[in-house]
Amino acid sequence: MLRRMSVLSAPDLKRVPGVLGRIVELRAGDYVDADPALGEARAGERRFEAALAAPELSLIAEVKRASPSEGAIAPLDPADAARAYAAGGAAAISVLTEPRYFDGNREALLEVVAVTDLPALRKDFVVHPAMLREAADWGASAALLMVSVLHEHTGEYLGAAHHLGLDALVEVHDERELDIALEAGARIIGVNNRDLTTLKIDLSVSPRLIRRAREAGFTGVLVAESGYRTPQDIAAVRGLADAVLVGSSLAGSGDLSRAARDLMTP
Numbered sequence: 328m329l330r331r332m333s334v335l336s337a338p339d340l341k342r343v344p345g346v347l348g349r350i351v352e353l354r355a356g357d358y359v360d361a362d363p364a365l366g367e368a369r370a371g372e373r374r375f376e377a378a379l380a381a382p383e384l385s386l387i388a389e390v391k392r393a394s395p396s397e398g399a400i401a402p403l404d405p406a407d408a409a410r411a412y413a414a415g416g417a418a419a420i421s422v423l424t425e426p427r428y429f430d431g432n433r434e435a436l437l438e439v440v441a442v443t444d445l446p447a448l449r450k451d452f453v454v455h456p457a458m459l460r461e462a463a464d465w466g467a468s469a470a471l472l473m474v475s476v477l478h479e480h481t482g483e484y485l486g487a488a489h490h491l492g493l494d495a496l497v498e499v500h501d502e503r504e505l506d507i508a509l510e511a512g513a514r515i516i517g518v519n520n521r522d523l524t525t526l527k528i529d530l531s532v533s534p535r536l537i538r539r540a541r542e543a544g545f546t547g548v549l550v551a552e553s554g555y556r557t558p559q560d561i562a563a564v565r566g567l568a569d570a571v572l573v574g575s576s577l578a579g580s581g582d583l584s585r586a587a588r589d590l591m592t593p
């Protein structure tokens with residue numbers, strides 16, 4: 328089925344505050360002339376979802392060279408980083424493709440997909456359907472969808488991701504966003520401990536929202552995201568989350584494989 332999609336309008340994007348708003352505005356500018364047609368439906372393998380469904384806590388390790396909160400983190404080679412994360416026991420690899428604040432790009436994702444069999448997540452600020460089509464074309468198994476950016480359009484973007492055979496990590500940071508993700512029919516929900524408008528980390532956010540999602544009857548995959556530096560930090564979501572998403576503390580460690588293993592060892 329050939330499907331076209333609506334593009335987020337300027338008023339939608341204006342509702343995003345702080346640094347996040349600035350990034351989203353720049354990303355929308357990059358894709359303003361892109362074709363919103365999704366094209367033919369593709370069969371999804373749900374590899375990302377399956378990789379996180381193991382009974383033990385899974386690690387999604389992130390290729391992250393820079394961020395707005397930390398500036399330059401490490402000049403990682405994406406292929407080397409992905410190989411090291413795989414050797415360190417990661418279940419999936421997250422790759423930043425946002426160029427200005429995260430020093431990411433398309434090549435980083437392509438290289439990761441080329442060197443490892445682990446499913447890859449395109450980590451970017453999705454504001455246009457063409458970004459999802461790219462994610463699928465570049466070999467990603469999943470894309471990030473942020474409720475703080477997509478608001479009531481979350482369900483439509485989720486449908487577009489599934490149409491393209493992609494899994495979607497639907498990211499939330501508070502109760503209201505969680506309710507939107509649940510309502511939209513998300514199968515994988517990520518709880519970000521970082522408030523992207525202030526960039527502050529609060530590790531109590533994930534346990535709180537993960538419990539709430541389970542109480543609401545959510546049976547899908549739950550991911551705790553951001554700010555995890557020690558095995559003690561991880562202990563707070565063991566038995567609650569299905570996976571943790573970790574970037575900076577691994578990327579800046581110097582020995583990515585060992586850091587991944589050490590972090591996940593109780």
Ligand SMILES: O=P(O)(O)OC[C@@H](O)[C@@H](O)c1c[nH]c2ccccc12
Pocket residue numbers: 389391450451452498519552553554555572573574575576
């Ligand atoms: O580097 P950290 O604190 O381990 O966080 C990783 C990941 O959760 C973070 O990069 C992230 C979570 N949600 C995002 C949305 C956009 C960009 C980045 C992110």
